[in-house]
Amino acid sequence: MSIEVKLDEELDVKGLVCPRPMVMTMTALKKLEKGGTLKVTANDSSVKHSIPALCERAGYTLLEQSEEGGSYSFIIRK
Amino acid sequence: MEDFDFGVRGWWKAWNKKFFREKWPLWLAGIFMAISGIIAYGVAVWSLARTVAGQNPYDQAKPLGTFLGLKELGGIINNGLSYIGLPHYPFSGYTWPDGVTINFFRQYPNPLLEPTAGTMLGILYGGLIAALLAKEFALKVPLDKSEYGLAVSGGIMMGIGAVFMFGCPLVSTTNVGAMGVQSLLMVIGMTIGSYFGAKLIIWFEKRRVASLACAADGAGYRPLMLFEKTRTIWPVLPEHADGGEVAGIRYQPHLALVLTILAVAVLFSFSSIGYPALSLSFAAAALTGFAMQRGGMCFAHAFREPFLSGFADMSRAMALVYILLILGFLPMKLIGSMNPDLAYAEIFAISPAGIGVLLGSMLFGIGMALNGACVSDSLWRTAEGQVKIWVGLVTLICVSAWIFPMREEHWFKTIFAPYGSENIRDVYLPNVLGYPGAVTLMVGFIAAWALLMTWFSGRTFRKYMEG
Numbered sequence: 001m002s003i004e005v006k007l008d009e010e011l012d013v014k015g016l017v018c019p020r021p022m023v024m025t026m027t028a029l030k031k032l033e034k035g036g037t038l039k040v041t042a043n044d045s046s047v048k049h050s051i052p053a054l055c056e057r058a059g060y061t062l063l064e065q066s067e068e069g070g071s072y073s074f075i076i077r078k
Numbered sequence: 079m080e081d082f083d084f085g086v087r088g089w090w091k092a093w094n095k096k097f098f099r100e101k102w103p104l105w106l107a108g109i110f111m112a113i114s115g116i117i118a119y120g121v122a123v124w125s126l127a128r129t130v131a132g133q134n135p136y137d138q139a140k141p142l143g144t145f146l147g148l149k150e151l152g153g154i155i156n157n158g159l160s161y162i163g164l165p166h167y168p169f170s171g172y173t174w175p176d177g178v179t180i181n182f183f184r185q186y187p188n189p190l191l192e193p194t195a196g197t198m199l200g201i202l203y204g205g206l207i208a209a210l211l212a213k214e215f216a217l218k219v220p221l222d223k224s225e226y227g228l229a230v231s232g233g234i235m236m237g238i239g240a241v242f243m244f245g246c247p248l249v250s251t252t253n254v255g256a257m258g259v260q261s262l263l264m265v266i267g268m269t270i271g272s273y274f275g276a277k278l279i280i281w282f283e284k285r286r287v288a289s290l291a292c293a294a295d296g297a298g299y300r301p302l303m304l305f306e307k308t309r310t311i312w313p314v315l316p317e318h319a320d321g322g323e324v325a326g327i328r329y330q331p332h333l334a335l336v337l338t339i340l341a342v343a344v345l346f347s348f349s350s351i352g353y354p355a356l357s358l359s360f361a362a363a364a365l366t367g368f369a370m371q372r373g374g375m376c377f378a379h380a381f382r383e384p385f386l387s388g389f390a391d392m393s394r395a396m397a398l399v400y401i402l403l404i405l406g407f408l409p410m411k412l413i414g415s416m417n418p419d420l421a422y423a424e425i426f427a428i429s430p431a432g433i434g435v436l437l438g439s440m441l442f443g444i445g446m447a448l449n450g451a452c453v454s455d456s457l458w459r460t461a462e463g464q465v466k467i468w469v470g471l472v473t474l475i476c477v478s479a480w481i482f483p484m485r486e487e488h489w490f491k492t493i494f495a496p497y498g499s500e501n502i503r504d505v506y507l508p509n510v511l512g513y514p515g516a517v518t519l520m521v522g523f524i525a526a527w528a529l530l531m532t533w534f535s536g537r538t539f540r541k542y543m544e545g
Contacts, residue, residue, distance in 0.1 A: 017221040017450045021201050022387050023283050026277050026542060041160065043218055045462055048101055053389060058543060070216030070463070076460075 003008045008036040014071065018046035019039070025051060029060065037063070041073045050073060085302075093190025096210040098331070098372075103397035107373020112402035114365035115251060118142040119403075121362060123410050123423040125355030130419045134352040139359035140193040141256070141427045142366060142406075143249040149190045155479050186194035196356055198457060200363025201248075201370070203341065205458025208371035212332035213327050217463040225466045232449025233473025235441050240453070240478045241485055242494060243267065247377035247446070248366075248454035251396075254524065255403030256411075256427040256517045259497065263435040265527060267382050271443020276385035279447060325387040371458040378446040378455055382530040386447075397528035404520050411508070424506075434494025449474075464479025 011028045013021040021042040032038055040051065048067075051074050055062040064075040089434050102110075118141050125139040209215045214539070220226070222382035243264055245253060341364070349357040369375065380392040414424030416479070429435075446452040449470040451459055456471040486489050491499040499504035507516035 013220055014227065015218065017220070017225060017278060017335055017464055018376070019382065020225075020283065020448060021449075024277060026387060027283065030542070030545070031476055042463065043216070045214055045459075046379070048374070050387070050389070053391065054387070056387075057539065059284060069220065 006037065007039050008032060009044065010012065010039045010041075012041045014041055014043045016042070017044050018050075021047050022050045022054070028066075029076065029078055036076055036078050038076050039078070040075060041071065043071045045070075045072075047074070051076070064076075088467045096209075099213070100370070102373040104284075104373050104375070104391055105398060107369045107375045108395040109402065110369035110373075111251075111366055112149070112399045112406060113374060114131035114362045114369065115255065115399070115403050115404035117365070118359055118362040119252070119407050119410055119426065120253070121355055121358045121421065122193075122426055123413065124358075124419055126423055127356065130179040136192060137353045137355045138190050140197075141252045142363065143194050143245060143252050143427065147385070149430040153478060159480075162442045166328055190351075191356065192358060193359055198364040200360040201367035201454055201457040202461055203337075203360075203530040204364035204367025204369075205461030206367075207338060207364070208368045208458070209462045209542045210337070213330045214374075215461070215463050217465065219465045226469055228448045228495075229466050230399070230473050231449075232445040233470040234477050235445025236452065236470075237474040237477025239271075239440070239442030239445055242434040243442055244435060244438075244485075246442070246453035247381075247411070248452070249427070250377075251399055251403055252427045252462070253429065254400045254520060256425075257404065257407075257520050258428040258509045259507060260429045260431040260435050260495075261520075262523060263431055267436045267439025268377075268443040268446075269323075269527070271440035271445075272378075272381035272415040272447050272484060273385045273443075274440075275447020276382050278444070279382075281385060290492045316326065335398075347354040348400075366454070367458050367461070368456065371461065374528040376455045377452045378450055380446040380531075381443060384535035385538060388535045388542055389483075390528075390532045390535035391537050393531035394528050397524050397531075400524045404517060404524070408513070408517065412513070415508075424508075425484040425502055428498070428502050428506050429494035430491065430498035430502065432495040433494075433499055434490070445474075448544055455493065 009028060009032060011024060013024050014026070021040070021044050025038075025047075026036055028040075035076050040047070042051075052062055052065065054060070055076055060075060061077040063077055064073075066073050118139070121139045122141050129135050236246075244260060245264070247264075247268065249260055250264045253264065280493060293418055302326070313426070345357040345361060375395065376392060380396040383389045384393055410426050414420045414426075415423070423479065446455075449456075449467075451467055451470065453471070453474065456467050456474070459467045460471055503509045507519065510516070511519060
């Protein structure tokens, strides 16, 4: 079930392969204001592990995580 | 009855989701990888015993590794290049440990009988089955040309590095388990190389993000990437999804089932015509590929991420694999040490050592950081349909196969791998330190490596959060 979230930034890294989706997500989150939201869309399976792990470690909130046809999307609040 | 059906169905659904759909914890995937590695080593010892007993000499399994099969392919590539008048590697032949020199191209009646060729196919196959069961297979073609640049440059570096380091990272797990000096140099070299690879990626991405920031603008939210980056060739998703799965996704587990039945039938047939060891070896490699895909086990990640994103969970999982293999190979090595007929089982997967191993593994480390995957990672990710990874893998295979014959040359052995080239037992640690000393050194070394990677990851992540 998807939730309504006002997005501040969107990062589409479909087509990029590990480690670049993770590096670009970290760079985008670093630039984001505290409390801001970022939507990340990727199609490299490495993000299934790495983005939730990043959120847990850095204290970001993973608001939504979904998967369809080999494509993964995440909404993260900094 | 209905309750019973519901119960069984419910149990199956839950189990199917846990085992085939969700990612496995890294420790679990690591244990499965180690088990398959130990099985492969056991099958190799068994096949040696069968050969000693006069069974099919071509049914010789080897411990898990994905690299030696390249020498057969190298023969094909160099032959092809010589026919069309392009530069090719001139070489005289391949020398078996018993001193018999044979034609490099004719080591096996068929290149696919080379044990590690079957291992490569097995990992690819296991990864494909795992990806299909999880409905994760999709042919993805990056449109971003820089991805191909990274794949080709990484592939070339890995191709050259692999020849000099006598293997790939998956071979390093077997070699660490086998307790050779070369394996220590491999781990050190790949760690140093990955450090520099990570720095290169950071430099590259900083430039890239800075150039994109100039182009990004808009109201509400800003897309940071403004160009089309990928095309999924298959399965094609409808523009307006109605909540149902397209056939290309829905039937992936069914395809996995058909492929599994086919593989079992082929392996039984192959086994019945005199190749049980190679059949079992393929099955062990398939289990490795399956576990690697399910857990997302990636050597490039394990060596690079402590310096790049500040995560060392994969490094610790790989350390678990290394240590389990050291302990798991031990009983079979002891059998080899006590039985003169099986003496070769003691020194399976031991390679010569020297400066070439260190330099080659450093180059390999940089290459795998840039490419995003090593040989075995590439195999299971190829099975997920990542076309960029195919480009890197094909580049790696062609480059290393092309120059592989140089490893048999006297000058190569003298300069780059002098230790153990004459007598491989010189670089076999139990031969130098005894078994208790060698096991203690190897386990201690891997534990220290895991701690070092954890320390580096903390340092990198702290810098990220503070920066």
